Amino acid sequence: MNETKDIAIEVVGLSKSYGPVRALRSVDIAIGRNEYFVLLGPSGGGKTTLLRMIGGFTKPTAGRILLHGVDVAHLPPDKRPTCMVFQSYALFPHMTVAGNVGYGLKLKGMSKAEIQVRLDAVLEMVGLNGYQARMPWELSGGQQQRVQLARALVLEPEILLLDEPLAALDEQLRKDMCIWLKHLQERVGITFIHVTHNQEEAMSVADRIALIADGELVECGDARQVYRTPARRFTASFMGESNLLDGTVAEVSGDGTVTVDVGIARVAVPSADATAGIQAAVSVRSEAMRLIPRDQAQGADEQALDAIYQEEIYLGLMTRQIMALPNGQTISVRSVSDDDEAPAFQAGDAVRVVWKTAAGRLHLS
Amino acid sequence: MQDDYANIWGIRLQWAYLLAVVFVLMVPVFYNLYISFNEFGFGAARYEFTLDWYGVIFTDRLLTGAMGWTLALALVTVVFVVPMGLLTAKLFKQAGRRLKLTVVAVMLLPLFVPADIFASALLVFFKQLNRIFQTVAEMTGIGAFETWFELGFMTAVIGLIIYTIPYVFIVILITMGRYRAEQTEAARSCGATAWRAFWDVEFPQIRAGVFSSCAFTVILAFNEYVRTSTLKGGFDTFTSVLVSQMLNIGMSEQSYAMGGLISAVAITVIGSIIVFTLVRTDRLQRIERAKAQPVGAD
Ligand SMILES: Nc1ncnc2c1ncn2[C@@H]1O[C@H](COP(=O)(O)OP(=O)(O)OP(=O)(O)O)[C@@H](O)[C@H]1O
Numbered sequence: 027m028n029e030t031k032d033i034a035i036e037v038v039g040l041s042k043s044y045g046p047v048r049a050l051r052s053v054d055i056a057i058g059r060n061e062y063f064v065l066l067g068p069s070g071g072g073k074t075t076l077l078r079m080i081g082g083f084t085k086p087t088a089g090r091i092l093l094h095g096v097d098v099a100h101l102p103p104d105k106r107p108t109c110m111v112f113q114s115y116a117l118f119p120h121m122t123v124a125g126n127v128g129y130g131l132k133l134k135g136m137s138k139a140e141i142q143v144r145l146d147a148v149l150e151m152v153g154l155n156g157y158q159a160r161m162p163w164e165l166s167g168g169q170q171q172r173v174q175l176a177r178a179l180v181l182e183p184e185i186l187l188l189d190e191p192l193a194a195l196d197e198q199l200r201k202d203m204c205i206w207l208k209h210l211q212e213r214v215g216i217t218f219i220h221v222t223h224n225q226e227e228a229m230s231v232a233d234r235i236a237l238i239a240d241g242e243l244v245e246c247g248d249a250r251q252v253y254r255t256p257a258r259r260f261t262a263s264f265m266g267e268s269n270l271l272d273g274t275v276a277e278v279s280g281d282g283t284v285t286v287d288v289g290i291a292r293v294a295v296p297s298a299d300a301t302a303g304i305q306a307a308v309s310v311r312s313e314a315m316r317l318i319p320r321d322q323a324q325g326a327d328e329q330a331l332d333a334i335y336q337e338e339i340y341l342g343l344m345t346r347q348i349m350a351l352p353n354g355q356t357i358s359v360r361s362v363s364d365d366d367e368a369p370a371f372q373a374g375d376a377v378r379v380v381w382k383t384a385a386g387r388l389h390l391s
Numbered sequence: 392m393q394d395d396y397a398n399i400w401g402i403r404l405q406w407a408y409l410l411a412v413v414f415v416l417m418v419p420v421f422y423n424l425y426i427s428f429n430e431f432g433f434g435a436a437r438y439e440f441t442l443d444w445y446g447v448i449f450t451d452r453l454l455t456g457a458m459g460w461t462l463a464l465a466l467v468t469v470v471f472v473v474p475m476g477l478l479t480a481k482l483f484k485q486a487g488r489r490l491k492l493t494v495v496a497v498m499l500l501p502l503f504v505p506a507d508i509f510a511s512a513l514l515v516f517f518k519q520l521n522r523i524f525q526t527v528a529e530m531t532g533i534g535a536f537e538t539w540f541e542l543g544f545m546t547a548v549i550g551l552i553i554y555t556i557p558y559v560f561i562v563i564l565i566t567m568g569r570y571r572a573e574q575t576e577a578a579r580s581c582g583a584t585a586w587r588a589f590w591d592v593e594f595p596q597i598r599a600g601v602f603s604s605c606a607f608t609v610i611l612a613f614n615e616y617v618r619t620s621t622l623k624g625g626f627d628t629f630t631s632v633l634v635s636q637m638l639n640i641g642m643s644e645q646s647y648a649m650g651g652l653i654s655a656v657a658i659t660v661i662g663s664i665i666v667f668t669l670v671r672t673d674r675l676q677r678i679e680r681a682k683a684q685p686v687g688a689d
C-alpha cells in the first residue's frame with residue numbers, strides 16, 4: 027500500500043449533474059501514491075463519471091480534483107498526469123499494434139529508434155511480443171485490452187485510469203487478467219484506479235476499495251475490511267452474500283453487545299455504540315451461518331432463528347440452503363459442498379439457523 | 392435443398408438486371424457520344440465517323456470559357472463547402488438532442504426548396520444587399536465593398552454552397568456514424584491536442600466520406616442550371632451555354648464533343664477510383680494477413 031503516505035489524487039466535494047440527474051453528489055476521496063484503488067458499485071452508480079472527471083473527459087459541476095497536490099480543473103486530458111484505458115472500442119482501428127502503442131511517443135517527438143526500443147519493452151511486459159504488425163481486428167478481446175494497457179503504460183503516466191477494463195472478457199480470462207494486472211501494478215509502481223461492478227474482480231486486485239452507489243461514496247476501506255466488517259447496510263448487501271435483518275435497537279448492554287428486535291425474535295450483535303429505539307439492521311454473511319434441527323440448542327456464544335427448510339442449491343464448491351423465516355423472509359446459508367452425504371433436511375422441516383454472535387454486524391445506516 | 396448461392400441462374404438474372412438498368416441509364420450518354428462522332432452532327436440524314444469535332448473543341452471560345460468558369464465555380468465551392476459540412480457534422484455529433492434537431496432542420500431545409508424559388512429568393516436578397524452595400528459605399532466613400540454582392544462569381548458560389556451543403560453534411564455524417572468517440576478520448580489521453588486527435592485518429596476514418604462529398608459537390612456544381620444561371624451575372628457556365636444553344640440555335644457539334652469528353656473523363660475517373668479502391672483493399676488485406684502469419688505463440 028502507500029508506505030510513503032503520499033497523496034496522488036485528492037477529490038474534494040466533487041459533484042456532477044446531468045440536468046436533473048445527479049450522477050455524483052459531493053464525493054471526497056484521497057488515493058495514495060502507488061496504490062491500487064478500486065471503484066466498485068452497482069450499474070449507474072457514478073463510477074465512470076468520477077473516473078472521467080479525474081481524467082479530464084467530463085467537467086465537474088462542483089468540487090475540486092487535485093493530482094499530486096495540483097488543482098487540475100482547467101487542464102484538458104492531454105495535460106494531466108493521467109492515462110485512461112477504456113472498456114472497449116478504443117484502439118485506433120486504422121493503425122497496427124505498433125502504431126497504437128507508439129502513438130503517444132510519436133506525439134512527444136521521440137525518434138523512431140527510441141520508440142522501437144520502448145515498444146519492444148512494453149509489448150514484452152504485456153506479453154504481446156511479435157504482434158506489432160497486427161491490426162486491432164486481428165486480436166482477441168484480451169489481447170486488445172493488453173494493447174490498450176501497453177499504449178498507456180509506455181507513456182509512464184503517474185496515474186492509470188481503468189474503466190471496466192475486463193468487462194468484455196470471459197470469466198476465465200478475466201480472472202487471469204486480474205492477477206496479471208495486480209502483478210503489473212506492483213511491478214510498474216504507479217497509481218491505478220480501476221472501475222468495476224464485479225465484486226470478485228475488485229477483491230482480487232484492490233489495495234483499497236471505494237463503494238459507490240447512487241452517486242454517493244458509501245464506504246471506503248481495504249478490501250478485507252470492506253468484505254468482513256462492512257459499516258453500512260448497503261455494503262453488507264452488496265459485498266459477498268449476506269443475510270440482512272431489519273429492526274430496532276432494543277437494548278444496549280455493557281458487555282459490548284446490542285440486542286436488536288428484528289420482529290420475529292431478538293438477536294444480539296457486537297457493537298460499541300448504539301442507542302435504544304433507533305432503526306438498525308443486522309447482517310450475517312451466509313457462509314458464517316449453519317443449520318441445526320429445531321430441537322437442538324445453539325451454543326452459548328451463538329444466536330439462533332427458527333426457520334422452515336425450503337431447498338438446497340448445488341453450486342459446485344459451495345451448496346446453498348434456503349430457509350424461510352416466520353415473517354416470510356428468506357435466509358440463505360452457504361457451506362462447502364459435501365458430496366457423499368445425503369441432504370440432512372427435507373423441504374418443510376423445522377430447523378434453526380445459527381451463527382456465532384461475533385459474526386453479526388450492526389448497521390445504523 | 393438448394394441454397395441461393397448454388398442457383399446459378401438466379402445470380403445471372405440479378406446481374407443481367409443490374410446491367411440492364413445501368414445500360415438504360417447510360418443510353419443518353421452513349422447517344423451523345425454517337426452524335427459527337429458524326430461528321431454531319433445531330434439530326435443529319437448521313438452518318439460518317441469522324442474525330443474532327445473533338446479536334447475543334449478547344450477552338451470554341453464560348454465553350455472553353457464556360458468550361459473554365461464551371462470548373463472554377465466547382466472548385467471554389469468545394470473549398471468552402473466541404474470544411475463547412477465537416478464542421479457542422481462534428482458539431483451535430485457533440486450537440487444535445489434539441490440542438491441536433493435544430494442543426495438537422497437548418498441543414499436540410501435547402502433540399503426541400505424548389506430550385507426556381509430558391510434561386511429567385513436569393514436573387515432578390517442579393518439585389519437588396521447589393522443596394523445596401525452601394526449606398527453605404529457612397530455615403531462613406533469607401534469603395535472596397537461596393538461590388539461584393541453584385542451578381543457574379545461570388546453570388547453564384549454562395550448559391551452553390553447553400554445548395555450543396557446538405558449533401559456534404561449528410562455524406563460526412565453517415566461516415567462519422569461508425570466512428571467511436573472513445574478513440575478521440577484515447578488519443579487525448581495519449582497526449583494529443585484536440586486537433587491532433589482529429590487529424591490522426593478521426594480524419595483517416597472519415598476520409599472516404601470527405602472525398603466522396605468533394606466529388607459529389609463537383610458533380611452537383613456541373614449539373615446545376617437554375618440557381619447558377621440566375622445568380623451568376625455576366626459569365627457563362629457549361630450548362631447555361633448548352634441550354635441556351637438548345638433553346639435558340641441547336642447545340643453545336645463542338646458541344647456534343649465536349650459533352651462526350653466530359654462523360655468519358657467522369658466515367659474513367661470514377662471507374663478507376665472504384666477499381667483502385669477494390670484492388671487496394673484486397674492488397675492491404677493480403678499484406679496484413681501475410682504480416683500476421685509468422686507469429687508463433689498465440
Ligand atoms: N452523458 C450523460 N447524460 C446524462 N446522464 C448521464 C450521462 N452519463 C451518465 N449519466 C447518468 O449518471 C449516472 C451515473 O452514470 P455512470 O456512467 O457514472 O455510472 P457507472 O457507475 O459507471 O455505471 P456502470 O457500472 O453501468 O458503467 C447514471 O444515472 C447515468 O444515467
Ligand SMILES: [Mg+2]
Nearest residue numbers: 073074075190
Ligand atoms: Mg461505467
